Amino acid sequence: MAMLTRKIIRIDEEKCDGCGLCVPSCAEGALQIIDGKARLISDKYCDGMGACLGECPQGAISFEEREAEDYDQDAVAQRFQAMGVGYKSHSHDGEGHYHAKPGRDAHAGHVHERFACPSARTLDFRQTAPHEVAETEGRRQTSELRQWPVKLNLVNPQASYFEDADLLIAADCAPFAYASLHPDFLRGRTLVIGCPKFDDLDYYREKLTAILRQNDIRSITVLHMEVPCCTGLLLAARDAIGEAGKDIPVESVTVTLRGEVKQPVAHR
Numbered sequence: 001m002a003m004l005t006r007k008i009i010r011i012d013e014e015k016c017d018g019c020g021l022c023v024p025s026c027a028e029g030a031l032q033i034i035d036g037k038a039r040l041i042s043d044k045y046c047d048g049m050g051a052c053l054g055e056c057p058q059g060a061i062s063f064e065e066r067e068a069e070d071y072d073q074d075a076v077a078q079r080f081q082a083m084g085v086g087y088k089s090h091s092h093d094g095e096g097h098y099h100a101k102p103g104r105d106a107h108a109g110h111v112h113e114r115f116a117c118p119s120a121r122t123l124d125f126r127q128t129a130p131h132e133v134a135e136t137e138g139r140r141q142t143s144e145l146r147q148w149p150v151k152l153n154l155v156n157p158q159a160s161y162f163e164d165a166d167l168l169i170a171a172d173c174a175p176f177a178y179a180s181l182h183p184d185f186l187r188g189r190t191l192v193i194g195c196p197k198f199d200d201l202d203y204y205r206e207k208l209t210a211i212l213r214q215n216d217i218r219s220i221t222v223l224h225m226e227v228p229c230c231t232g233l234l235l236a237a238r239d240a241i242g243e244a245g246k247d248i249p250v251e252s253v254t255v256t257l258r259g260e261v262k263q264p265v266a267h268r
Contacts, residue, residue: 007048008068013037015060022052022061024154028076043068044075123148124161144186152194153203157210164216165190169208169237170223171230177259178223184261185223185253196232204233208240212248220250226257 009030018036030045031038031052038060040046048071053061126146147161152169155162168189175181192211194204211217222237224230234252241248254262 002070003067004070005065005067006070007063007065008043008046009040009048009050009052010062010064011038011040012060012062015058016056017058017060019057021057022055025052025055027051029079042075044070044072045079047071047073124159126161142182144182144188146186146188146190150191150193152192152207153199155192155207155211157207157214161190162211162215162217164218166219166221167192167211167217168221168223169194169233171195171225171233171255173225173230174223174255177225177257178255178261179259181223185221189221194233195230196236197229201232201236204236205239205243208236209243212240212244212246217246217248220248221253222250223253223255226254226262 016037018033018038020033020038022038023031023033026046028045028047030040030042030047032041033039034041038056046068048063050063053063055061124147147159149155166189168185168191170181170185170191170193172193172195174193178184192208196204220237220241222234224233234250237250241250249266251264251266253264256262
């Protein structure tokens with residue numbers, strides 16, 4: 001690819017402390033934490049728009065103009081395709097500039113386990129003892145969480161905790177509305193959470209499809225709020241099952257705004 005002089009990010013390694021906060025802000029995946037420092041892994045992955053600039057608490061990221069490869073959107077898309085993760089492109093004219101988070105968690109076995117931001121580090125708690133987290137009316141309350149992360153945008157489809165799992169897809173709001181989520185729904189299940197109103201539903205479908213294709217999922221429970229937009233989680237789950245070519249039983253559970261559970265509905 002031809003070289004040209006253009007605006008591109010610069011990382012001051014003396015200031016960078018390797019916190020990783022800049023990594024998820026780059027929708028093109030141009031940044032990685034390598035040897036404890038943020039690195040621009042290829043000039044052609046950097047679009048020069050600077051979404052990462054405001055994320056560095058040390059002020060280690062700035063713009064510079066220098067000779068570099070031109071930004072290659074096709075190369076970015078091919079890179080994420082090779083990782084089995086969807087990528088939504090953007091325009092430079094200010095229209096349609098939404099970025100689907102492209103799932104840097106697909107690196108979990110390589111980058112995140114070693115270097116990356118703790119929010120996306122893959123952890124499997126299934127072989128550890130249940131964790132007592134709080135005391136209520138003299139009784140210890142036990143966390144039923146079996147893994148980390150839980151955000152659908154961050155989980156790695158190849159994470160060990162998905163294999164032979166009963167999958168719980170829960171709305172972000174559900175744990176706050178339904179007080180007994182841990183013992184009633186989370187126990188024995190692998191969890192992913194999301195909000196179809198504020199996130200990209202197409203990306204949810206892609207991520208769920210990748211999870212279902214790469215793992216034997218025994219069952220799916222979709223726990224959503226009664227508000228109409230929340231049923232997008234159920235639609236995404238159904239579409240993902242079809243795209244993955246799987247036959248997985250699905251149970252839809254609706255939580256009311258007052259924290260009550262409506263009768264579950266089974267789907268095939």
